[in-house]
Amino acid sequence: MTKVLVVDDSNSIRDMVSFTLKSAGYETIEAKDGQDGLSKAQSDGFDLVISDVNMPNMDGITLCQELRKLSSFKFTPILMLTTESSGDMKQRGKAAGATGWLVKPFNPEKLLATIKRVVR
Amino acid sequence: MSIDLSQFIPTFLEESVEGLELMESSLLELDQESDSETINSIFRAAHSIKGGAGTFGFNDVTEFTHLVETLLDEMRDGRRKIDQDDVEVLLDSVDCMRLMIEAIRDEVTCEDDKIAQTSILLEKTLAISSHDSNKSVAADSDKIDESARTALCWQIRFIPQHHLVQTGNDPLLLFNALSDLGELSVFAKTDDLPSLSDMDAEELYLTWKLELISDCSEEDIKEVFEWVEDECELIIEQKPQGMVVNENVVNVNEEEELPSDKLSNEIIPSSGEKTLETKTNDSEKVATKAKPEVGSIRVGVDKVDGLINLVGELVITQSMLSELGNDFEMSKVERLVSGLEQLLQNTKELQESVMRIRMLPISFAFNRFPRLVHDLSKKTGKEIELIISGEQTELDKTVMEQIGDPLVHLVRNAADHGIESADIRIAAGKPAKGTITLDAYHQGGNIVIEVCDDGAGINRDVIFAKAVEKNLIDAKDVLSDSQVYDLLFEAGFSTAAEITDISGRGVGMDVVKRNIQSLGGRIQVESVHGKGSTFKVHLPLTLAILDGQLVKVGSETYIIPLIAIVESLQVESDLINRVSGDMVLYRLREDNVPVLPIYQLFELSAECKEVDNALLVVVEADGQKVGLMVDDLLAQQQVVIKSLADNYQQVDGISGATILGDGSVAMILDIPGMIALAKKIGKENSPSIIQDSIGENA
Amino acid sequence: MNIQELAKDIPVEGEQALEGIDFITNGEQYLTFVLAKEQYAVNILCVEEIRSWENPTIIPNAPHYVKGVINMRGIIVPIIDLRLKFTIGKPQYLETTVVIVLTYEQDNKSRTIGFVVDAVSDVLNADQGDIKKAPSFGGTMPHHYVEGLINVGDNVVTLLSVLALQTIEEHQRHA
Numbered sequence: 007m008t009k010v011l012v013v014d015d016s017n018s019i020r021d022m023v024s025f026t027l028k029s030a031g032y033e034t035i036e037a038k039d040g041q042d043g044l045s046k047a048q049s050d051g052f053d054l055v056i057s058d059v060n061m062p063n064m065d066g067i068t069l070c071q072e073l074r075k076l077s078s079f080k081f082t083p084i085l086m087l088t089t090e091s092s093g094d095m096k097q098r099g100k101a102a103g104a105t106g107w108l109v110k111p112f113n114p115e116k117l118l119a120t121i122k123r124v125v126r
Numbered sequence: 127m128s129i130d131l132s133q134f135i136p137t138f139l140e141e142s143v144e145g146l147e148l149m150e151s152s153l154l155e156l157d158q159e160s161d162s163e164t165i166n167s168i169f170r171a172a173h174s175i176k177g178g179a180g181t182f183g184f185n186d187v188t189e190f191t192h193l194v195e196t197l198l199d200e201m202r203d204g205r206r207k208i209d210q211d212d213v214e215v216l217l218d219s220v221d222c223m224r225l226m227i228e229a230i231r232d233e234v235t236c237e238d239d240k241i242a243q244t245s246i247l248l249e250k251t252l253a254i255s256s257h258d259s260n261k262s263v264a265a266d267s268d269k270i271d272e273s274a275r276t277a278l279c280w281q282i283r284f285i286p287q288h289h290l291v292q293t294g295n296d297p298l299l300l301f302n303a304l305s306d307l308g309e310l311s312v313f314a315k316t317d318d319l320p321s322l323s324d325m326d327a328e329e330l331y332l333t334w335k336l337e338l339i340s341d342c343s344e345e346d347i348k349e350v351f352e353w354v355e356d357e358c359e360l361i362i363e364q365k366p367q368g369m370v371v372n373e374n375v376v377n378v379n380e381e382e383e384l385p386s387d388k389l390s391n392e393i394i395p396s397s398g399e400k401t402l403e404t405k406t407n408d409s410e411k412v413a414t415k416a417k418p419e420v421g422s423i424r425v426g427v428d429k430v431d432g433l434i435n436l437v438g439e440l441v442i443t444q445s446m447l448s449e450l451g452n453d454f455e456m457s458k459v460e461r462l463v464s465g466l467e468q469l470l471q472n473t474k475e476l477q478e479s480v481m482r483i484r485m486l487p488i489s490f491a492f493n494r495f496p497r498l499v500h501d502l503s504k505k506t507g508k509e510i511e512l513i514i515s516g517e518q519t520e521l522d523k524t525v526m527e528q529i530g531d532p533l534v535h536l537v538r539n540a541a542d543h544g545i546e547s548a549d550i551r552i553a554a555g556k557p558a559k560g561t562i563t564l565d566a567y568h569q570g571g572n573i574v575i576e577v578c579d580d581g582a583g584i585n586r587d588v589i590f591a592k593a594v595e596k597n598l599i600d601a602k603d604v605l606s607d608s609q610v611y612d613l614l615f616e617a618g619f620s621t622a623a624e625i626t627d628i629s630g631r632g633v634g635m636d637v638v639k640r641n642i643q644s645l646g647g648r649i650q651v652e653s654v655h656g657k658g659s660t661f662k663v664h665l666p667l668t669l670a671i672l673d674g675q676l677v678k679v680g681s682e683t684y685i686i687p688l689i690a691i692v693e694s695l696q697v698e699s700d701l702i703n704r705v706s707g708d709m710v711l712y713r714l715r716e717d718n719v720p721v722l723p724i725y726q727l728f729e730l731s732a733e734c735k736e737v738d739n740a741l742l743v744v745v746e747a748d749g750q751k752v753g754l755m756v757d758d759l760l761a762q763q764q765v766v767i768k769s770l771a772d773n774y775q776q777v778d779g780i781s782g783a784t785i786l787g788d789g790s791v792a793m794i795l796d797i798p799g800m801i802a803l804a805k806k807i808g809k810e811n812s813p814s815i816i817q818d819s820i821g822e823n824a
Numbered sequence: 825m826n827i828q829e830l831a832k833d834i835p836v837e838g839e840q841a842l843e844g845i846d847f848i849t850n851g852e853q854y855l856t857f858v859l860a861k862e863q864y865a866v867n868i869l870c871v872e873e874i875r876s877w878e879n880p881t882i883i884p885n886a887p888h889y890v891k892g893v894i895n896m897r898g899i900i901v902p903i904i905d906l907r908l909k910f911t912i913g914k915p916q917y918l919e920t921t922v923v924i925v926l927t928y929e930q931d932n933k934s935r936t937i938g939f940v941v942d943a944v945s946d947v948l949n950a951d952q953g954d955i956k957k958a959p960s961f962g963g964t965m966p967h968h969y970v971e972g973l974i975n976v977g978d979n980v981v982t983l984l985s986v987l988a989l990q991t992i993e994e995h996q997r998h999a
Contacts, residue, residue, distance in 0.1 A: 016174040018138035022131050022181065060170050062163075080328075083294035089177055105294030106353030111180025111188070114131060123303040123350060124295060682882055728884035770883075773936050774893065774902040777883055785895045791881035803885075 007033045008125050009050075013043035013057035013069065014087065019112065023056060023087075026114040032125075040064025044072050047079060054125045055084040056108065059095075067102045074103040083124035087112070131181065135230075138178040142227050145171035147493060150220050153213055154496050162202065168216075169198040175223065187226050190241065193248040194219045200252075215251055217497070218244045277308070280347060282336040283361040288329040290357050297334065304350045308340025423523055425483050433479050440472040481671060484524070488566045488575070489517035491526045495537060495564060502541040509559040510545055516566035521573045525645055525665055529575070532638040536577040536661050537562060539634070544581030544659055554656065556580065572647075572673075572689065575663040584653035586610050606716075611651035615639040643798075646672070646689065664689065672767050674784075674794065676760035677743060679724045680732040685765055685784060685794045686754065690745045694759060699738045710737050712753050719744060722804055723755040724795075727779065733757045747797040754800075767794065779803045852952075854974075856945040856981055857924060859906055860913025863981045864941075865948055865974065870926045870986045872936060874944055877921040891940065894923075901925060904989075905940040910965050915940070928990045935990050948981065950974050955983060 010032050014020045024034040035050065037043035041063040047055070055073065059066035066086050073079040083105040088095055099107055105124055108117060152168045172195045179187035194216065200206035222241040229236030286297060301312055313335045320331060338347065344362055351360055447465045450458055492514050499512040521529075545551075545560030552558055563578040586607060593613045594601045615635045642649050647665035666672065666689065674685035675694075701713040702721075710721040721742065725732035734740050734757050742753040765784035770777055770793075781796035854865035873896065880892030880903045889908035893900050903923060907915040923938040955972035971983040 015170065016178060017141050018134050018178050019174070019181070021137055022134050025131070025134070060173050062167065062170065081291055081294055081296075083296075089173070089180070100293070100356065103293065110177045112177070113181075119303070119306065122306070123300050123353065125299065126302070728882075730882070730884075768898075768900050770893070770900060773900060774883070774890075777885070779884060783881070783893060783900045785898065785900075789895055791893050791895050791900060793881065793884070 007031070008053045009033045009035070010125075011035050011037065011043060011047060011050075011052040011055045011057075013037040013040065013055065013061070013066070015039050015058065015061040019058065019087070019110075022112060022114070023117065026117055030118050040066060040069035040072075043069050047073055047076065051078055052082060054121060055079075055082060056087060056121075057084065058087045067098055067104075070099070070102040070104050083121075085121070085124070135182055138182065139227055139231050142175045142178065143224075145175050146220050146224050146227070150217065150497055151493070153216050153220065154500055156208060156213055157210075160208065165198065165202045165208070169195065169202050172198055184226075184230060186236065186241075187223065187230070190219070190226065190245060190248075191223060193245065193252065194223070197248060197252055212251060215244070215247050219248060277339055277341045279365045280336075280338040280340065280342075280344075281363045281365045282338060282347065283333070283359070283363075284336060284351070285333040285359040285361075286330055286354065287357045288326075288331065290330050290354060292328060293354070293357065295354050295357075297330070297332075300350060300354070301334075301336065304336070304338060304347065307342045307346055307350075308338050310339075311337040313337075423484065423486070429479070429483055433476070433483075436472065436476045436479055440469075440476060443468045443472050481522075482520070484522050485520040486523050486526060487518045487520050488526060488573070491530050491533065492517050492564055492566075494530070494534075498534065498537060499541065499562060502538065506541060506545075506547075508541070508545055508547050510541055511559050511561050513561060513563045514565075515563070519566040519568060519573060521566075521665065525573075528641065528645055529663070529665065532641045532663070533564075533575065533577065535634045535638050536663075537564070540577060540579040540581065540659070540661075544579035544583075546582050550582075569664075573665050575665070576660055577663075578658065578660045580658040583655040583657050583659050584611055584614070584651070585655050589613055607653075608651065611653060614651065615649070646687070648689065672765050672784075672794065673762065674765050675743065675762050676786075676792070677754075677756040678758035678760055679728070679756050680730045682728075682730055683760065683786065683790075683792045684724065684756075685792055686743055686745060687781075687794070687797070688762065690747055690797045692744045692746050692751060694741065694743045697737060697740045697742055702737055712737075712742060714744060714751070714753075717751055719751045719753045721753045721755055722800065724800075725755070727800060727803060727807070745797045747801060750801060752797070752801055752804075754795075765792075765794070778806075852950060854948045854950060854981075854983065855924065856948050856976075857922070857941040858943045858945060859910070859941055862912060863945065863976075863979055864906075865981045865983050866924070866926060866986055866989075868947060870928055871924060872927040873925040875923045875925060875938065876919070877917050877923055877940065894938065896925065896936070896938075899936060901936050901938050903938045903940060906989075907940065907942070910969075912964070913942070916942075926986050926989065928986045930987070937990055939989065948974065948976060958982070 008031075010027050012020055012023045012027070012034050013036075014023065015038055020036050020038070024036055027034050032054075035046055035052070037046050039061040040057070043055070043057060044064065057066040057069055061069075064072075066088075070084050070086070073082070073084060084103070086095075086099045086104050086107045087110060088099075088107055089110040096107065106120075108120060149168050149171045152164050156164060156168070172191055176188055176191040176195055179185075179191060197206070197212065197216065201208055201212070206212070218240070222238070222244045225238050225241060226236050284297070290297070301310065304310055315333045315335060316331075318331045318333065319325070325331070340346075344364075347362055348355070348360070351358070443465065447462070447469065450462055450465060454462075495514065496512055499510055503510040540562045545562070546554070546556075548558040551560065561580050563576070565576040565578065567574055589610050590599075590605070590613075593599045593610075593616070596616075598613060598616050599605065615638070639649055642663055642665070645665055647663060650662040650664070651659065652662070653659035672685070673688040675688055675691060677684050677686060695714075697712065703711045703713065703718070705711055711718040712721055713719075721737055721740075723732075723735070723737075724730070725735065734755065737755065740755045741757065741759060743756055743759070744751055744753050746752075765786075767782045768784055770780060770783050777793075779796055779800040779802075780793045781799065782794045783791050784794060786792050853868040855868045855871050856863055856865040858864070875894075875896070878894060880894045882892045883890060883902070886892075889905050891903045891905050893902050895901075905915055907913055917940075920943055921940060922942075922944050923940050924944065925936060925938045927934055927936045929935075954974050956974070958967070958970045958973050960967065965982075969984055969988045971985045974981045974983055
């Protein structure tokens with residue numbers, strides 16, 4: 007089963023992303039900030055990482071950078087969840103090695119359709 | 127296909143409430159020296175609320191919060207200095223957001239003027255006109271293309287840069303996503319493949335020609351590739367249908383020979399045959415409308431673990447007893463007895479543990495006060511500091527919910543009437559800043575909450591005079607200090623020269639007292655004129671359990687709440703005075719305490735019917751002392767309060783019942799109720815006398 | 825001695841097992857009981873338990889027919905003596921005296937009350953048609969308590985309304 011790491015400091019967003027993914031048959035693991043996400047990534051493999059940008063302890067951009075340093079995550083799709091659709095955000099994400107972005111407000115159907123670009 | 131996320135709304139609302147609390151307490155501390163983490167955490171809280179609100183379509187919250195977030199963003203970036211006026215605007219914004227969240231929770235529309243006003247204020251602060259602000263609201267990126275399109279044949283040339291896969295993107299999966307739009311044919315081109323020795327395994331050397339038959343727009347196609355648009359060359363052309371196929375078939379055949387496990391030239395069928403459906407059926411059944419919250423409690427994992435352990439022990443005891451019972455012989459009686467003792471222990475511990483689940487730290491009630499005092503300070507123009515201690519002290523959730531308002535009133539009182547203005551304070555040799563202290567601690571099975579101020583204290587003479595004026599007492603009456611202070615709790619009492627809107631029209635203190643009493647507690651005042659006052663609120667730890675004194679009257683056992691007992695004593699005959707008719711008064715130090723024979727009140731037979739050598743339990747209620755005559759004092763124990771009203775009805779003088787260790791039922795006495803009952807009987811028997819003597823000993 | 829075996833024979837907490845009673849019939853079923861020499865019945869669905877008489881805890885200043893409350897598995901249940909309430913016969917509290925515990929539910933609220941009777945008789949099956957209207961005159965029992973009369977052989981059984989029984993009048997202090 008396709009395994010997804012969901013990283014967000016908001017309980018409700020995490021719950022919803024997880025729920026949406028699970029109902030589509032994905033397996034999910036949740037983390038509450040970048041630090042938590044990184045430690046979970048270090049002990050486990052994932053087919054996809056979905057992460058918020060603004061989080062305490064380690065933000066999403068830094069998480070992305072750190073993940074790319076791990077050999078098991080070199081090619082793993084990492085998507086940033088953001089409310090900003092500005093070009094600036096895109097650039098920061100790409101510079102950190104992000105695969106793509108998902109814009110909040112969060113639409114479950116859109117999420118499922120969009121992640122098909124990077125997972126089965 | 128729709129996934130209903132409304133089940134997450136309660137979580138979002140709860141989270142938002144917490145986020146707003148965090149914002150408020152952080153804002154109150156925010157000043158020039160605050161570190162970036164503080165302002166960042168405030169920003170994140172607003173950001174989360176905005177995101178969540180957007181997801182559920184709570185657009186008023188989204189729009190408003192966006193303004194707040196923008197302001198906070200400027201502050202955290204350093205583009206804007208942190209200034210107290212801005213903080214005030216933000217505090218008001220938090221109030222508005224709270225109102226909106228509450229409106230959502232209560233399923234009503236929110237129409238408070240404050241929101242509109244604060245919104246305008248925010249915009250002014252940001253110096254954005256409302257016209258512009260709409261632009262910066264996060265737009266839904268769904269593009270709805272309404273125009274009906276006929277199926278077109280799109281020719282797509284996709285030339286990725288070599289390092290594309292290192293971004294985590296996989297061309298095949300992109301094509302997968304593309305195939306959702308229509309019928310897709312994929313042809314790989316290997317023109318750029320270097321020789322094996324020059325090839326870097328982590329790089330991509332292939333390019334593709336794709337053909338998509340779909341009624342989608344060019345935008346739709348571009349969207350699929352949006353994440354890689356900077357890392358590739360994407361050429362999209364429209365070709366009239368029919369022309370294309372042959373030419374490419376030739377190419378395909380040529381390239382089929384190339385060994386390549388990873389890439390295949392399969393023609394990907396259109397999405398109709400895909401098995402990658404989201405399991406919509408399940409999710410439709412699962413989704414239910416968010417039900418109105420019955421109320422929930424957060425319980426620490428440690429408490430739950432403790433419970434699990436206790437239940438485990440209980441199970442062990444049960445199986446031990448069960449085994450004993452299987453093959454029982456009289457020789458095993460001792461083991462049975464010890465097993466039963468063990469059972470008692472387990473049950474007791476379990477009970478205590480479960481009761482403690484309803485216990486929450488009083489910080490939940492205290493946390494509204496920093497803001498309150500901050501606002502009061504501004505409103506009254508006095509400098510007031512709030513010191514909180516004992517916020518970890520735990521009490522029952524329901525008690526805490528109900529003690530909030532009375533405490534607010536006491537704090538308001540302290541700010542309004544207690545603390546003097548700065549100049550008066552300085553003249554009196556006090557620091558200009560007044561201090562209000564909130565403290566909570568456990569004392570003998572109860573919780574005591576203190577509201578303390580170092581203000582003007584209570585002027586006994588003023589109170590006395592006012593009480594005489596209101597005919598509550600007689601000018602000739604001799605009252606102790608505490609009795610005078612108790613007058614503050616009489617209805618309609620207010621000595622403020624002008625009635626301020628902070629403390630109300632003197633309707634406050636009696637309501638406070640009544641609320642506290644209805645929770646089974648009491649309130650006590652201590653004060654030193656000129657130095658300050660302390661209001662002490664005593665509350666039982668839970669509403670369901672009572673510390674009681676068991677007493678015997680005749681063959682009946684009654685329970686007197688310990689919290690009401692002043693003392694128990696053996697009557698000394700010479701301290702008894704008989705007053706007009708049947709009234710018996712007992713001299714207890716300076717007080718004349720009327721004696722209430724329970725047996726008479728309840729029409730029971732009793733052993734002791736004469737006061738002279740009786741046992742008296744002196745209780746206090748409503749500022750009144752009464753001596754209850756009993757036959758015997760039994761144990762003191764905690765009892766579980768059971769309602770009589772459930773299956774029967776309210777009984778005068780009885781507040782509830784409990785089940786004793788032997789399985790029998792015992793009544794719990796309601797002291798104020800008994801006093802009222804006595805008055806009523808007194809009225810029936812001899813109208814003026816008893817009534818007066820009870821009433822006078824206030 | 826096997827405790828489990830013994831337990832089967834001994835009624836628990838004064839409970840009398842309603843075994844051996846045929847529950848498969850048409851119409852409704854009623855539990856009949858005796859007050860002095862008269863026969864009464866109540867809908868069996870309301871019968872929660874049948875207990876032997878035990879001394880209840882007195883409720884202060886209650887009407888004389890409210891004997892007090894007992895503890896039934898943690899629930900406080902008031903005990904009302906129907907013989908006193910309806911002034912039927914001379915109440916005695918013997919080993920055979922029985923308390924029928926009735927539970928009635930209305931509007932999501934339920935009330936459980938125990939009624940003291942002289943003895944419990946059979947379970948009666950009766951159709952709606954078997955229930956005859958009671959005469960509108962005579963008798964010490966207020967009419968709203970009586971749902972009707974049922975003929976059983978030579979006897980007449982008075983069917984009581986559980987709802988009426990459960991309605992407790994305002995607690996008055998009796999001088």
